[in-house]
Amino acid sequence: MTATALPKRRARMTPRARTSLLIGYLLLVLLALVYIYPFLISVAGSFKTDADATQNPLSLVPQIWTAAAYERLFTTVPLLQWTANSAIITVIVTVCRVFFDSLAGYALSRLQFRGRGIVFAGLIAVMAVPNVVLLIPRFLILKELGLYNTFGGMILPLIIDAGGIFIMKQFFESVPASIEEAARIDGAGVFRTYWSVVLPMARPALITLFILSFQGSWNEFSHFVISRQSADLNTLTTGVASLTSGELGSGNQYPLQLAAAVLMSIPVAVLFFIFQRRIMNTTSGAEKG
Amino acid sequence: MSKLRRSDRYYGWAFVAPAIVIIGLFLVVPIGLALYVSFSNWNGLGSPLGNSSLVGAENYAAVLTDPGLAQKDFGTSIRNNAYYVLAVVPLQTALALFLAVQVNRRVLRGRGFFRTAFYFPSVTSSVAITTIFIFLFTASGAVNALLGWFGVNGPNWFADPRGVIHILLAGVGVTSPPEALAAPGFLGVSGWEWLSGPSVAMCVLITLAVFTTSGTFMLIFLAALQNVGEEIDEAAMVDGAGAVRTFFSVTLPMLKPALFTVLTLGLIGTWQVFDQIYLTGRGAPGKTLLTPAFLAYDTSFSELNWGEGAAISFILFLIIVALTLLQRWVLRDRDLGRSGIRRARKADARLHALAQQGAANTAVGAAGAEGVVRR
Structure with missing residues (x-):
């Protein structure tokens, strides 16, 4: 079947196929516009005056260019502090997740120890718990431990996630154990083998985990709603949320809100464009590693 | 080989220990605590343990x-x-x-x-x-x-x-519920409200x-x-x-x-x-x-x-x-x-x-x- 199908690929398109392709293009371009335009008007809107943004919401060109919204964000609004908080949390959570998730994933995949099956079963059960159900429980334990309204309370519950451990375990199952066995027979200890032989091999999975953790903790919102109340601990998500819901007198100041939304999206957008190939070519990317 | 495998036992537990501690402390224990609270009359003051009593399935x-x-x-x-x-x-x-x-x-x-x-x-x-x-x-x-x-x-x-279903119904002239759908129904919401869209x-x-x-x-x-x-x-x-x-x-x-x-x-x-x-x-x-x-x-x-x-x-x-x-x-x-x-x-x-x-x-x-x- 393949033999007959292959030469056909280069054959001339029938008129019918060509029309369908053209309609397809038209539809896709239109859809792409629907997906992109909101972001374009947000960027444009952030450079408009309040009145302009309300009166000409669709236009991509401000009547008067103004950076007033950005100026306010960096002066009266504590945006820099929110950004610093978000950055600290994201860095710690990402580093911890990549390290601890891969450590546990490696143990569950390669090390023989009694109780491994039970630990893994527990992990699977834990993954089935929806995140939003954990809001009240997490608040309760943070209060109980005296961690409520502290950086510790905002960070610690996020530093290890069952999903990440699972991803790493699956990865290690898919690579042959022969190299590490050799290293260990040569006398390297378990941790040494893991650190200098296994981790470098696991790069593709570690990058996946890195992307997931970075994006997850940078965009995290609900956990920071329930784990803090002090304004000093606002992250970008909770801070911008307070702007959106009209605190700080920002009710109808759309340029201000849009500018904040634009700025907070930049790091994840950069991350996305750096790793675009790996994110987009889902299967082939993982295979090529 | 057996010597290598014996060390696995300790390292295995050591490697999964951080995960067990964090997930246990911030997921398993809290769920237990919240389950208790869901059967109690805790009002948010102090620790739920000791400042509330069980009220059954109330x-x-x-x-x-x-x-x-x-x-x-x-x-x-x-x-x-x-x-x-x-x-x-x-x-x-x-x-x-x-x-x-x-x-x-x-x-x-x-x-x-x-x-x-x-x-x-x-x-x-x-x-x-x-x-x-x-x-x-x-x-x-x-x-x-x-x-x-x-x-x-x-x-x-x-x-x-x-x-949206109410809007559509209003379009054909139906603006109020028939009597059968007006009374509070399942979960205290009337049939008319359930069908609002x-x-x-x-x-x-x-x-x-x-x-x-x-x-x-x-x-x-x-x-x-x-x-x-x-x-x-x-x-x-x-x-x-x-x-x-x-x-x-x-x-x-x-x-x-x-x-x-x-x-x-x-x-x-x-x-x-x-x-x-x-x-x-x-x-x-x-x-x-x-x-x-x-x-x-x-x-x-x-x-x-x-x-x-x-x-x-x-x-x-x-x-x-x-x-x-x-x-x-x-x-x-x-x-x-x-x-x-x-x-x-x-x-x-x-x-x-x-x-x-x-x-x-x-x-x-x-x-x-x-x-x-x-x-």
Whole structure:
């Protein structure tokens, strides 16, 4: 079947196929516009005056260019502090997740120890718990431990996630154990083998985990709603949320809100464009590693 | 070798110890604590242990069976979320599948651009994207300006509590319920209210959800399509089947595992709307944006009725588990022969789905996990 199908690929398109392709293009371009335009008007809107943004919401060109919204964000609004908080949390959570998730994933995949099956079963059960159900429980334990309204309370519950451990375990199952066995027979200890032989091999999975953790903790919102109340601990998500819901007198100041939304999206957008190939070519990317 | 293996025992436990401590302390223990609170009358002061007493299933009864505001709010939130799920899950699945098939076409130029465009909304945070949507859907916003070009007078989206089915009924002259539907019914909500449809405001959130999730699910379908390969489609085409026919009778059946994944993730995700509700006015207009997830939070943190809030959380948990199981049973594989293989595949599918469920909390998650798990 393949033999007959292959030469056909280069054959001339029938008129019918060509029309369908053209309609397809038209539809896709239109859809792409629907997906992109909101972001374009947000960027444009952030450079408009309040009145302009309300009166000409669709236009991509401000009547008067103004950076007033950005100026306010960096002066009266504590945006820099929110950004610093978000950055600290994201860095710690990402580093911890990549390290601890891969450590546990490696143990569950390669090390023989009694109780491994039970630990893994527990992990699977834990993954089935929806995140939003954990809001009240997490608040309760943070209060109980005296961690409520502290950086510790905002960070610690996020530093290890069952999903990440699972991803790493699956990865290690898919690579042959022969190299590490050799290293260990040569006398390297378990941790040494893991650190200098296994981790470098696991790069593709570690990058996946890195992307997931970075994006997850940078965009995290609900956990920071329930784990803090002090304004000093606002992250970008909770801070911008307070702007959106009209605190700080920002009710109808759309340029201000849009500018904040634009700025907070930049790091994840950069991350996305750096790793675009790996994110987009889902299967082939993982295979090529 | 045996000496090496003996050291495994200690290192094994040492390597998983941090995970056990953190997950135990911040997931397992808290769930136990919240379960206790859901059966207690704790008012938020001090530690729940020692400052509250057990009240049996009272909190669950207040929400589920005792007529009153708590029951009616819960019923309303279930109605709102049910319409949200019913609209979002089919729409996002169909759109994601359509996009995946389109951007997978070999003849298409600019595939990279289109994939990026469709996926980008999934990357941004819920806070940023909701802020943008509030701006787009204000009374004098971009969407209404666009509708104005076609002579349509758009509604004041986020302030409009009217249900779309009620609007349609009003169009044919039905503005008040027949007597049978007027009395308070299941969960304290009248039949007429159950049949309201999603409110106009909820339609915006439905659009928002489809907009932000279709890209992620597109990637899952895309991965599956690349596994299927083009040869099979082309073979079918050569055999004389049309493009549409080929899609439905050849491609779609092969995408079944991916479809299964997307439906499961969609179902789990849509019952967890919280961020968007928090940002758009805490359930307003007319409580038509209230969802169980937000109601649980609000009942606890604003009304300090912790027992009831915790009870709502656990009911929501059960709803999600029950619906996931139901969906699995409905879509189960009926045609696999030997039971051994079937069981193995089932177990495999379960693990697979759970992995994604865990990863689904982030947007890239599902797709990223898919990429790795598939290896």
